[in-house]
Amino acid sequence: MIIDNIINKIYTLPAASLELLKAQLHLVHYPKGTLLLKANIIEESMYFLSKGIARAFATVGDDEVTFYFGQEGDFIFSINTYIAGQKSYESFELLEPCELYEINVAHLKELYEIDVHLANWGRKFAEQELLRTEQRLIAMQCKTAQERYHDLLENEPELLQRVQLGHIASYLGISQVSLSRIRADRR
Amino acid sequence: MIIDNIINKIYTLPAASLELLKAQLHLVHYPKGTLLLKANIIEESMYFLSKGIARAFATVGDDEVTFYFGQEGDFIFSINTYIAGQKSYESFELLEPCELYEINVAHLKELYEIDVHLANWGRKFAEQELLRTEQRLIAMQCKTAQERYHDLLENEPELLQRVQLGHIASYLGISQVSLSRIRADRR
DNA sequence: GGAAGAATTTTACAAATGTTAAATAATACA
DNA sequence: TGTATTATTTAACATTTGTAAAATTCTTCC
Numbered sequence: 001m002i003i004d005n006i007i008n009k010i011y012t013l014p015a016a017s018l019e020l021l022k023a024q025l026h027l028v029h030y031p032k033g034t035l036l037l038k039a040n041i042i043e044e045s046m047y048f049l050s051k052g053i054a055r056a057f058a059t060v061g062d063d064e065v066t067f068y069f070g071q072e073g074d075f076i077f078s079i080n081t082y083i084a085g086q087k088s089y090e091s092f093e094l095l096e097p098c099e100l101y102e103i104n105v106a107h108l109k110e111l112y113e114i115d116v117h118l119a120n121w122g123r124k125f126a127e128q129e130l131l132r133t134e135q136r137l138i139a140m141q142c143k144t145a146q147e148r149y150h151d152l153l154e155n156e157p158e159l160l161q162r163v164q165l166g167h168i169a170s171y172l173g174i175s176q177v178s179l180s181r182i183r184a185d186r187r
Numbered sequence: 188m189i190i191d192n193i194i195n196k197i198y199t200l201p202a203a204s205l206e207l208l209k210a211q212l213h214l215v216h217y218p219k220g221t222l223l224l225k226a227n228i229i230e231e232s233m234y235f236l237s238k239g240i241a242r243a244f245a246t247v248g249d250d251e252v253t254f255y256f257g258q259e260g261d262f263i264f265s266i267n268t269y270i271a272g273q274k275s276y277e278s279f280e281l282l283e284p285c286e287l288y289e290i291n292v293a294h295l296k297e298l299y300e301i302d303v304h305l306a307n308w309g310r311k312f313a314e315q316e317l318l319r320t321e322q323r324l325i326a327m328q329c330k331t332a333q334e335r336y337h338d339l340l341e342n343e344p345e346l347l348q349r350v351q352l353g354h355i356a357s358y359l360g361i362s363q364v365s366l367s368r369i370r371a372d373r374r
Numbered sequence: 375g376g377a378a379g380a381a382t383t384t385t386a387c388a389a390a391t392g393t394t395a396a397a398t399a400a401t402a403c404a
Numbered sequence: 405t406g407t408a409t410t411a412t413t414t415a416a417c418a419t420t421t422g423t424a425a426a427a428t429t430c431t432t433c434c
Contacts, residue, residue: 119306
């Protein structure tokens with residue numbers, strides 16, 4: 001996905017502001033399996049994902065809980081670091097070889113302070129993440145595991161093809177055995 | 188809670204920007220039980236809550252699911268309307284007589300476009316809601332109902348005093364019977 | 375093609391949570 | 405104060421989901 005499209009999908013920037021932002025980006029490539037951001041660290045970078053797929057997960061006791069999948073055009077960043085400047089509680093793993101645009105969070109925040117268009121871009125960025133997250137929360141609270149699975153199947157069918165089911169199960173908040181049961185349609 | 192504090196708690200504004208924002212606010216009072224915002228409507232207003240407590244809930248099938256409590260200093264707004272300009276899927280009910288500052292969302296967004304400080308205020312506002320929502324989502328996905336209840340007891344003890352348990356149970360994503368069991372510490 | 379390893383499904387049983395209805399406690403107010 | 409109403413807890417049972425381990429299927433790679 002073209003970087004201009006990734007940026008302008010959030011909020012269309014005037015050319016000058018777009019160039020200010022793009023001047024801070026560095027194109028990078030990493031292989032499948034890379035741990036791009038690690039939990040319990042204050043990371044300095046965030047990433048715009050232009051090719052590939054990644055997941056965010058937290059380690060809870062013995063096992064990992066996946067709570068986000070990023071695909072082309074999505075963003076890879078620790079919410080707690082980006083917003084509160086504190087240690088992240090999630091790690092990001094690349095599930096395919098990925099192409100990303102890296103940006104230093106501190107530099108990005110400086111841009112927000114000096115350019116009203118970039119400040120509004122940053123506002124829209126947070127707002128879209130908020131909308132997505134709230135929808136997930138409501139689904140989690142209001143719907144059964146079975147409904148959540150069928151929603152995912154309907155809205156993100158390609159995800160089921162690209163990601164192994166253990167990750168999907170923990171994303172849905174259930175065990176892999178439960179997911180198998182749902183898929184087999186036995187209840 | 189003083190309105191200047193509610194505003195500046197998000198992001199400290201220069202005096203001129205603060206006045207721009209405050210000029211759009213109207214102080215209002217409503218009794219307990221008021222449905223301030225209604226689901227399936229595009230509401231034009233949002234509110235800064237200076238006194239009292241409110242809940243957001245969605246109607247799912249026969250019953251209501253509460254997924255937000257707003258207290259002094261919090262905000263009352265439909266995320267889907269505020270962000271996407273679309274029908275809200277939640278309603279807001281006042282659980283006590285409340286004092287609020289009402290603002291027209293369209294006017295607020297105009298301010299975002301013309302003043303970099305207000306744009307950054309709007310950014311920070313969305314970011315803080317995002318952080319809060321993501322933490323709730325992670326708790327929902329990673330923790331047992333029992334842990335979520337004890338977290339609430341520890342972090343928001345006054346909420347348990349002010350809100351009836353049926354609402355707390357649905358906020359925690361469990362039935363009221365389950366909540367009673369957890370409170371009785373029988374398992 | 376075939377063996378080794380990884381992913382997924384299945385089985386059997388345990389634990390958690392839900393549902394309905396009844397019992398008890400708390401609150402409102404005539 | 406006493407009664408009606410509402411909120412909360414308890415009981416009994418059904419359903420969902422989890423856990424551990426085995427069986428099966430799919431991938432990888434020599």
